[in-house]
Amino acid sequence: MTSLAILGVGRVGGETAFLAAALGLVDEIIVHDAYEPILRAQVLDLQHTGIDVGVSTDTAAMRDADVFVFAAGTPRTPEIKTRADLLEANMPVAKRCSEYLQGFDGVVITVTNPMDANNYGLWRMMGVDRRRCIGFGGQLDSARFACFLKEAGRSGPAWVLGEHGEYQVPLFSKTGVEFGVSERETILSAMRGASMEVIRGKGGTVFGPAYHIAMLIRAVLHDRREVLPCSCVLEGEYGLSGCSLGVPARIGREGILGIEEWDLDPWEEAKMTEAGAFVRGLCRRFDDRSGA
Numbered sequence: 447m448t449s450l451a452i453l454g455v456g457r458v459g460g461e462t463a464f465l466a467a468a469l470g471l472v473d474e475i476i477v478h479d480a481y482e483p484i485l486r487a488q489v490l491d492l493q494h495t496g497i498d499v500g501v502s503t504d505t506a507a508m509r510d511a512d513v514f515v516f517a518a519g520t521p522r523t524p525e526i527k528t529r530a531d532l533l534e535a536n537m538p539v540a541k542r543c544s545e546y547l548q549g550f551d552g553v554v555i556t557v558t559n560p561m562d563a564n565n566y567g568l569w570r571m572m573g574v575d576r577r578r579c580i581g582f583g584g585q586l587d588s589a590r591f592a593c594f595l596k597e598a599g600r601s602g603p604a605w606v607l608g609e610h611g612e613y614q615v616p617l618f619s620k621t622g623v624e625f626g627v628s629e630r631e632t633i634l635s636a637m638r639g640a641s642m643e644v645i646r647g648k649g650g651t652v653f654g655p656a657y658h659i660a661m662l663i664r665a666v667l668h669d670r671r672e673v674l675p676c677s678c679v680l681e682g683e684y685g686l687s688g689c690s691l692g693v694p695a696r697i698g699r700e701g702i703l704g705i706e707e708w709d710l711d712p713w714e715e716a717k718m719t720e721a722g723a724f725v726r727g728l729c730r731r732f733d734d735r736s737g738a
């Protein structure tokens with residue numbers, strides 16, 4: 447029997463639970479939310495689908511799940527400029543999440559923003575093998591990159607590494623098409639604002655994240671061993687450490703099976719270094735707290 451635990455069943459966590467059920471990815475879903483009315487509503491709504499999946503709210507059972515999704519906490523509103531601005535609000539939620547994860551030996555997927563720092567923070571607080579902590583966001587950024595490439599009349603493989611945020615790094619060199627620096631910067635600037643347009647229009651991003659989180663869960667549970675852009679705790683890869691950052695990672699049943707080190711062009715390399723420096727600064731906040 448495979449089971450999925452989701453902490454935080456608001457917009458993204460709730461939709462992820464629904465998709466995991468509808469796609470038949472798991473036999474059981476264990477959900478928890480600090481806000482009882484949303485928890486109850488999501489459980490009922492899932493049960494009313496009639497899908498043959500167990501739905502439980504037993505928090506003690508969350509540590510026995512195969513995959514645990516951390517989607518609890520504060521989301522952005524149009525007033526909150528960057529995902530990094532959510533660190534203060536969501537650090538205590540990450541701490542609370544790590545308590546639910548005591549003794550957990552499956553794979554954790556961090557969604558809550560600022561996702562890279564929270565993934566690093568959970569890894570630090572759990573004290574587990576870094577390969578079991580996957581940060582989600584790169585697949586979504588890459589899908590958005592593909593949309594912008596299409597809009598610009600270009601196509602080709604769309605990969606985004608770096609931070610899930612202002613310091614994202616679209617890999618123009620992998621598209622197979624030439625892009626000048628100013629065109630790159632124009633597209634990058636539009637990509638930085640992509641999710642805010644959705645947040646303004648409908649309160650938050652839902653379909654994009656939930657679909658790609660489901661694909662990540664599938665990659666783990668089906669041991670697909672496919673390479674996906676995921677945030678991984680780095681120990682020297684891309685010349686970076688002391689942070690979790692989006693890199694191409696092979697994903698399977700045990701989590702991150704390996705990190706691929708791709709050749710980047712000078713523009714991408716510089717952006718990656720900036721991303722590492724920025725996210726390391728956020729992650730340090732968890733290092734400072736680790737002895738507390």
Ligand SMILES: NC(=O)C1=CN([C@@H]2O[C@H](COP(=O)(O)OP(=O)(O)OC[C@H]3O[C@@H](n4cnc5c(N)ncnc54)[C@H](O)[C@@H]3O)[C@@H](O)[C@H]2O)C=CC1
Pocket residue numbers: 453454455456457458459478479480481484517518519520521522532536539542556557558559560561582583586610650651655
């Ligand atoms: N990594 C990514 O690509 C994406 C990340 N996000 C992030 O995911 C998080 C959730 O976003 P939404 O679902 O839109 O927010 P939401 O507000 O709809 O849901 C968050 C849920 O977390 C619950 N919660 C808060 N503190 C909790 C705690 N200590 N324990 C249990 N539950 C708690 C709330 O009651 C709420 O139901 C946000 O931080 C958002 O920025 C959202 C979309 C994509």
Ligand SMILES: O=C([O-])CC(=O)C(=O)O
Pocket residue numbers: 521522529559586641642651655
């Ligand atoms: O932009 C946000 O705050 C939510 C998010 O991470 C995304 O949709 O990529």
